Amino acid sequence: MLKAFDANTAKRALELAREALQIETDALAALHARLASDESVGQAVSLLLNCKGRVVVSGIGKSGHIGRKIAATLASTGTPALFVHPAEAAHGDLGMVTSDDAFIAISYSGESAELMAILPVVKRMGGVVISMTGKPESSLAQLADVHLDVSVAKEACPLNLAPTASTTVTLALGDAIAVALLDLRGFKEEDFARSHPGGALGRRLLTHVRDIMRSGDAIPAVGLDTVLPDALLEITQKGMGMTAVVDPDGRPAGVFTDGDLRRMIDKVQDFSKVVMRDVMHANPRSIGPDQLAVDAVAVMEQFRINQMLVVDAAGKLVGALHIHDLTRAKVI
Structure with a gap:
């Protein structure tokens, strides 16, 4: 049986929840304002739009979870994409990546050892690299053809340690890129239905x-x-x-x-x-x-x-x- 919160505990929990949401809201607002004078998103979209292969997304830890979602969103909205775990890539899965692919590397620190071990190989293959980091001067940002800045003033975590606001911003920017590509490709409801035959929209648009x-x-x-x-x-x-x-x-x-x-x-x-x-x-x-x-x-x-x-x-x-x-x- 769950123990009921007392009034003070409940009040404190609500305050913390609202504070976390406000921090993440502010982080998204800052990203929105930053993009007004940042040409990197347009450059990234152009590279992805002209990619002859697939979009390969990679990251480790919380960045990996966000990367999986970004890859899934891209794939379901008309941009062929897949997620590759960087550690597995270093032990054979990099064979899935070709010179025609575009590689999106996600690491807030920009110093992920697992990513830095494979990205030079991707670059030597001739693949395009797009990085998403919170550190524009990081090794990963410097190595990439296009760097997307997902920095935040602070995390929603009270300790400023757990990736919270930063993962929200990264996910939101990934969604924004996917939406831009969707529109530029002329992706329609019928196309979305073909990618979701088991969903309600798929049934409505594909069932004769x-x-x-x-x-x-x-x-x-x-x-x-x-x-x-x-x-x-x-x-x-x-x-x-x-x-x-x-x-x-x-x-x-x-x-x-x-x-x-x-x-x-x-x-x-x-x-x-x-x-x-x-x-x-x-x-x-x-x-x-x-x-x-x-x-x-x-x-x-x-x-x-x-x-x-x-x-x-x-x-x-x-x-x-x-x-x-x-x-x-x-x-x-």
Whole structure:
């Protein structure tokens, strides 16, 4: 069982949290102001934009954690990137780096021994090196083709030791570079979806009607002269709450739903004599199989319907779609 804080402890904890956030906020504001007269970010973006290979990000300790995030953000926004641990690189993983790659080295001190051991090799290979350090006069900064200054006045840590404000600034600058590259590459929502096929946006932008529609024998369909009892059997067996009514050429002429049946109960005495052509809704809503499933959602919401027919370019019935199909596919 957790021990409850007393009032003074809780107050002190809140003060420390607010102070840490203010220090990091100030550090970001200082970076923002510094970039107004710093051309290094533009130079780094230009190098990365013209890179023929991949962007290799490396760092150790907390800088390594930040480097992994920067590499992941770059990769998911149109800039091929990967993270390489500098110690592993010194023992073989440097073979993943080519002369066409751009190398981003992250070290707040700029003196990381693990990075300094491999960067001369990267330089000899002809690779471009971009450094992110808090010490512009450091060995790493001097070795790089472009140096990005991520210095902070102080860390949010009360001891001014644990990387806190400095890692926040480094991560934010990495995000800023990724966003700039995204825009300059003309990266669109569709491109982002292709990099995130398992995410909600990916499903919305990559799922087509044909991927989730019911087809073949699963399509509820009857002819124009089908009597109502047979149509009801089709509706029951196919479980969509409706049936398409098709002409002899297989084109939808109308649709009949279980809601239509309920509205007929008080008006019709003998269901056995009712034929579909007389009670169907003509000109039913339909969509093409190659359209996005999210487009089907828009139509259903607009016309407040739960089912749609799917027709091909010739207007023939090739599928049926229920709102539940879209829900199961997590399109909505």
